[in-house]
Amino acid sequence: MWRGLTLPLPLPTSCTLVKISATHPLCLNKPAAAQKRNRFVMPEYPPPYPISSLPPPLLLLPQTDTPQHFDYLVIGGGSGGVASARRAASYGAKVALVESKALGGTCVNVGCVPKKVMFNTAILAEHMQEAGHFGFYKKGPLAGVDTHGKEAVRETFGFDWKAIKDARDAYVHRLNGIYSTLLKNSKVELLEGIAKFTGPQTVMVGGKEYSADHILIATGGKPIMPHIPGVEHCIHSDGFFALEEMPKRVAVVGAGYIAVELAGVFHSLGADTNLFVRYDGPLRPFDSLLRETLMKEMSSTGLHLHKHCTPAGVVKEEGTGKLSLALASGEVHEGFDVILLAVGRSPETEALGLDAAGVATVGGPGSKGYIKADAHQNTSVPGVYALGDVCGKVELTPMAIAAGRRLADRLFGGMEGVKADYNDVPTVVFSHPPIGTVGLTEAEAREKYEEKDLKIYTSRFVNLFYGPWTVPPEKKPKTAMKLICVGPEERVVGLHVIGMGADEMLQGFAVAMKKGCTKTDLDATLAIHPTAAEEFVTLAPWGLSGKEGEKARAKL
Numbered sequence: 001m002w003r004g005l006t007l008p009l010p011l012p013t014s015c016t017l018v019k020i021s022a023t024h025p026l027c028l029n030k031p032a033a034a035q036k037r038n039r040f041v042m043p044e045y046p047p048p049y050p051i052s053s054l055p056p057p058l059l060l061l062p063q064t065d066t067p068q069h070f071d072y073l074v075i076g077g078g079s080g081g082v083a084s085a086r087r088a089a090s091y092g093a094k095v096a097l098v099e100s101k102a103l104g105g106t107c108v109n110v111g112c113v114p115k116k117v118m119f120n121t122a123i124l125a126e127h128m129q130e131a132g133h134f135g136f137y138k139k140g141p142l143a144g145v146d147t148h149g150k151e152a153v154r155e156t157f158g159f160d161w162k163a164i165k166d167a168r169d170a171y172v173h174r175l176n177g178i179y180s181t182l183l184k185n186s187k188v189e190l191l192e193g194i195a196k197f198t199g200p201q202t203v204m205v206g207g208k209e210y211s212a213d214h215i216l217i218a219t220g221g222k223p224i225m226p227h228i229p230g231v232e233h234c235i236h237s238d239g240f241f242a243l244e245e246m247p248k249r250v251a252v253v254g255a256g257y258i259a260v261e262l263a264g265v266f267h268s269l270g271a272d273t274n275l276f277v278r279y280d281g282p283l284r285p286f287d288s289l290l291r292e293t294l295m296k297e298m299s300s301t302g303l304h305l306h307k308h309c310t311p312a313g314v315v316k317e318e319g320t321g322k323l324s325l326a327l328a329s330g331e332v333h334e335g336f337d338v339i340l341l342a343v344g345r346s347p348e349t350e351a352l353g354l355d356a357a358g359v360a361t362v363g364g365p366g367s368k369g370y371i372k373a374d375a376h377q378n379t380s381v382p383g384v385y386a387l388g389d390v391c392g393k394v395e396l397t398p399m400a401i402a403a404g405r406r407l408a409d410r411l412f413g414g415m416e417g418v419k420a421d422y423n424d425v426p427t428v429v430f431s432h433p434p435i436g437t438v439g440l441t442e443a444e445a446r447e448k449y450e451e452k453d454l455k456i457y458t459s460r461f462v463n464l465f466y467g468p469w470t471v472p473p474e475k476k477p478k479t480a481m482k483l484i485c486v487g488p489e490e491r492v493v494g495l496h497v498i499g500m501g502a503d504e505m506l507q508g509f510a511v512a513m514k515k516g517c518t519k520t521d522l523d524a525t526l527a528i529h530p531t532a533a534e535e536f537v538t539l540a541p542w543g544l545s546g547k548e549g550e551k552a553r554a555k556l
């Protein structure tokens with residue numbers, strides 16, 4: 001289809017012009033910069049050769065249902081897709097976005113956003129239980145209770161799961177609307193339905209075919225359910241957000257951040273919570289200090305952590321509807337209202353018809369079928385790109401957004417070679433207490449660098465928040481920090497923290513790390529007092545690992 005060009009020739013009404021590939025001679029006279037950016041730019045008209053010299057099928061075809069054509073067609077209206085579509089449209093590209101469910105994708109509907117609402121709810125519950133330590137007590141029938149005791153305060157509050165669920169759903173619904181408005185305002189055309197490739201540059205949505213110069217696959221992922229008997233009685237993370245009432249006794253199976261976060265919400269809201277992990281603890285890829293501290297906090301608050309457990313089956317008791325979880329070891333745990341399986345996620349590719357486009361996925365044993373994409377988000381097919389959870393590289397919203405924007409910058413903004421940076425990605429686990437982490441873990445650093453080049457500072461302390469509590473210090477929640485430095489200049493290559501406020505603490509330090517900050521830079525930064533974060537700029541030599549630390553501690 002000829003776009004943005006008035007054709008001086010009278011064309012036969014029964015004919016239509018078809019798009020010609022960017023490498024066809026008709027395109028060779030497009031400006032060099034545009035050629036580099038692989039943008040489809042119309043040739044000068046009239047062309048410098050007689051039009052009759054062209055093979056007729058290339059230029060003129062009998063009138064058929066020509067697919068509506070876009071510069072950029074984005075499949076998936078989640079974090080990466082929306083960001084990329086809007087950025088491309090801001091450069092003047094003609095963009096369409098296909099979404100089969102609710103706009104905003106996983107993050108907005110069944111991920112970060114509703115999860116954070118529930119984390120906030122859980123933190124509030126914790127604070128209400130802790131309020132007695134700060135002199136609060138309930139007036140009325142319970143007046144006169146011992147406000148020093150946690151239980152006394154706890155009993156004064158009721159909790160209505162349905163109320164926060166309804167408020168949360170309404171908020172998510174508002175966000176869906178905001179996404180729709182943002183797309184409209186950005187002049188991105190929304191196509192509702194499931195997108196399926198019919199060729200490398202064509203996609204079918206709701207029985208209509210569309211073509212595009214560039215097609216982005218940003219279809220995200222979905223929870224995996226293991227093949228065990230009785231799995232139909234279990235829920236996954238999407239099901240967590242659909243729960244209409246608060247379960248009293250819960251099993252969460254899984255060791256990743258989603259399992260940890262959702263178990264933490266249940267537990268802090270008062271459910272009898274059991275977390276079953278396959279190996280020796282949750283969050284295996286995380287730094288040992290974070291894992292150990294988290295496990296201690298789980299145990300001190302009464303969350304039941306079951307290690308070395310592999311689920312083998314689930315049975316639903318008739319009559320009571322209670323669920324039992326059988327483990328591969330033969331052990332059976334009974335009496336659950338909910339069993340939530342958070343054992344991993346896989347890419348959402350089934351409906352895409354990738355074979356029609358020839359897009360390659362990662363193969364091999366144990367492969368989940370992620371789409372193969374290089375550092376510039378190119379797939380195996382020229383003009384088809386993929387990013388976000390469907391590629392499985394760094395499954396986080398800001399990563400999908402960054403990759404989406406960089407891709408649009410490269411394709412439509414003239415920023416040749418630009419790509420997203422997948423290194424030193426800061427991330428937070430909204431556990432109880434929360435975790436913030438960026439860069440190498442100690443184990444990774446020890447593998448990468450020689451012992452003599454490493455300096456590892458650790459600190460463990462009680463946040464001032466717990467200062468006035470009238471409980472023995474060993475019972476107060478702990479904050480733990482680790483700084484991993486390399487070389488004589490002590491460049492920071494890993495920074496890890498667990499404790500109250502860790503979630504809001506990390507972002508600034510991640511900026512510093514991106515700029516290559518050293519321990520000296522941190523030491524030269526004035527502390528903000530009294531905060532927990534100040535510990536990162538006051539880490540002392542006695543917190544060092546190895547002989548140097550021993551010497552410093554001996555001098556204390």
Ligand SMILES: Cc1cc2nc3c(=O)[nH]c(=O)nc-3n(C[C@H](O)[C@H](O)[C@H](O)COP(=O)(O)OP(=O)(O)OC[C@H]3O[C@@H](n4cnc5c(N)ncnc54)[C@H](O)[C@@H]3O)c2cc1C
Nearest residue numbers: 076078079080100105106111195219220388389395396397
């Ligand atoms: C419980 C949970 C908590 C999370 N918490 C966090 C967090 O705190 N912080 C964080 O950074 N990340 C978090 N994440 C991860 C984050 O949600 C994802 O990394 C992010 O949403 C990935 O974005 P995406 O664009 O790749 O895919 P998605 O956001 O999943 O969007 C994909 C979209 O494509 C649509 N789609 C799929 N197939 C088709 C098709 N054939 N046609 C049309 N549309 C299609 C889907 O309906 C979906 O809307 C969480 C995830 C979960 C599950």
